[in-house]
Amino acid sequence: MPFELPTRFGTPGLGGCYAPETLLQPLLDLEAAYLSALGDAVFQAELRRELKDFVGRPTPLTPAPRLAQALGLDSLWLKREDLAHTGAHKINNALGQALLARRMGKGEVIAETGAGQHGVATASACARLGLRCTVYMGITDMARQAPNVSRMRFFGAEVVPVESGQGTLKEAVNEALRAWAARCDSAHYILGSALGPHPFPTIVRGFQRVIGEEARAQVLEQSGVLPDLVIACAGGGSNGLGLLLPFLEDPCRLLAVEAGGHGEALGEHAARLFGGEVGVLHGCKTLVLQDAQGWTAETASISAGLDYPALGPELAALALEGRVEVRRASDQEALEGALELCRAEGILPALESSHALAGLRGLAREGVGSVLLGLSGRGDKDLATFQSRLDQSF
Amino acid sequence: MNTTIVPILPFLMSGDPSLEALPDHLAEVASLGIGTVELGVPHSDPIADGPVLQAAAHRAIGRGTTLVKIFDKINTIKNIPDVVLFSYFNPLLRMGAEGLLQHLRESPVKALLVVDLPDSEEPDFEAALREGGYPLVPLLAPTTTGSRVRRLLEARPDPGPGACFARRFAYVVARLGVTGTGGETPLAPVARRVAALQGITGRPLAVGFGLSDPGALEAVRAMGATPVVGSALVQALHEGQGLGTFLRPRIGQ
């Protein structure tokens, strides 16, 4: 493939560009635009300025001493992506790619969304830059993340319901890819996670690296030493890679937590390292939950943003190589993790981020002292779920 | 075969309306004098297909259609056109190149069209198939630039006039977007692209995506290319129309 950047990750050679021919030239054009933007001081200055003045970066690194104590840890830091504009890390990528879209002269943006955070972030960035925005969202997710549907519409985006299959993120990506194939001459597709055909995984993690770069500097400034362990939740893997990659060469354990759902059988979870096999979905080769026919399996998670059958190729490669450990947390464990953070620190996390919080359990027993956790988003969008699942415990 | 244009390339979805109906449908295609058929392998996530073929694939999967069952079905038929097996890559990857080749050797399949497999992504897999006698069909989209066209045609070369249409043709994607009949495909730009391609290559061309009415098919033939009819045929069969009833007026019979 005449791409300039490497399209594959790690020794397993995951990633690649398994896209229909119609999208090849748009993907080549996108890579070229990304590379030229990387080398353009004006673009970089505008991105930095918008990340500061619009998104509110750098996001704080908050010590969480009461939660640390409850878990038997010496120290715990929270990287507060929940405080970024629109309430999650998704805005880092949405803004960066919206600037790219404008640079490419595209007046329209297409996006998919699961939890709605990427959709809201994209709708917001498009409003700010004066781009038309269409977001594809599964009907199941529209119901369970209703506040985000309203927010996208307030920002002027058109939200297109996707009815096929389970009505979740996988179907939304299918539909967004189809829409892009039809409108690739005028529209840019802003993929929301480190997924899809090259160059998306590389671009998305490129715009998300800011999380880990800030966090690494902040933790060194606040404590003088690197943490024993860095942990994030993993849907497609964008907040995970963004946080973990800057620590790759450091002597820190790196941990990603997937959705364990409500059972171990195929269809009851979204734990790709646990139950997936290497396959091709949505344009890349990676760990995919699939059946014996090579058809994508159904998934289940209380968290819409983690409810996706494929792990991003770069994170999957790091997991298979053993550099990143991957664990899973069940729906129930995630809810408990959320409640613990609420009670101990007065922060309501997104259900996605709650999986990382659940992953903290037991770390002290493994000899871990200090932990840096990526709090990828805030939980306001999940209030309905929290109310129905947790209200009985009050 | 090489001098006259193949009049039509029908697309059937294996397992829809049913796998049991497939042998009769293939025999009927052959009896209409149509030498080649595109046979779809259903996939869970057909990202290049519109609503009609998505629904057909999901119905086929719901009925228990699998790649092995498709081979079992088509390998028993005598009077059968050449088959171009249309698939997404993952079901093929899952079976593995070796297993796939074993099934292919006993089958009427002559070539494969894998929509989400650009030529450079799986060189070993593709080479194994090609060396086994099963070339992959090159796809040329409206977004494919001139230099890319040349590269793609070289990467998946024409075995020459001695070979059958299935192994020779390049697939010209008529318009942006996915398969399906939603709206008429404007033919003037297609005619210009086909003429330009005919200046680059002597291999047969098939044109598909959004073609269904007899006039449009005739217009493609007038360009010196073979029209592909997919979604409209699959929908007609789903609605209970006869295959011959649908295809005859589309080949001037």
Ligand SMILES: Cc1ncc(COP(=O)(O)O)c(C=O)c1O
């Ligand atoms: C708050 C939050 N965290 C995490 C994720 C998971 O995505 P990723 O793994 O790409 O960070 C999402 C996705 O919607 C999200 O909204």
